[in-house]
Amino acid sequence: MSENNFFEEHFKQVDYGAVELRNTLFESCVLENCSFAQLNFIGLTFEDCEFINCDFTGAFINESAFREVSFVGCKMIGLNFESVNPFRLKIQFEDSMLDYASFHNLKLVGLKMINCSLKECDFTAAQLKKSIFTNSILTDITL
Numbered sequence: 001m002s003e004n005n006f007f008e009e010h011f012k013q014v015d016y017g018a019v020e021l022r023n024t025l026f027e028s029c030v031l032e033n034c035s036f037a038q039l040n041f042i043g044l045t046f047e048d049c050e051f052i053n054c055d056f057t058g059a060f061i062n063e064s065a066f067r068e069v070s071f072v073g074c075k076m077i078g079l080n081f082e083s084v085n086p087f088r089l090k091i092q093f094e095d096s097m098l099d100y101a102s103f104h105n106l107k108l109v110g111l112k113m114i115n116c117s118l119k120e121c122d123f124t125a126a127q128l129k130k131s132i133f134t135n136s137i138l139t140d141i142t143l
Helices: none
Strands: 005-007 011-012 025-027 030-032 045-047 050-052 065-070 086-093 113-114
Touching: none
Parallel strands: 005 025, 011 030, 025 045, 030 050, 045 065, 050 065, 065 086, 086 113
Antiparallel strands: none
């Protein structure tokens, strides 16, 4: 799955950890029950996409773009968002586990985190204007 573009696709139960994924655009796609565990995202762009019940354990999302992307019921423990492509970055989370994730120095204006676990997350120098954290666990976060 190298250098492809996908538009309005619905992916279910795909294990991307077993696939080389680089320089790929996902636009208006739904990715459901997929595993990105241990995947090194290389030049991926997600525009107007939704991740549902996906696992990002141990993934590296360096230089990937997330534009108008929502994550629902996802496991994203320790993910380092500070290295994503900041251009048009707009993400929201619901019912997701983001413990130990880092959002250091990101512009996250209008960020929505609803019913999420954010234990020991790093928001140092992040811009969080108009952000909401409704019913989220914010234990030992760094601001």
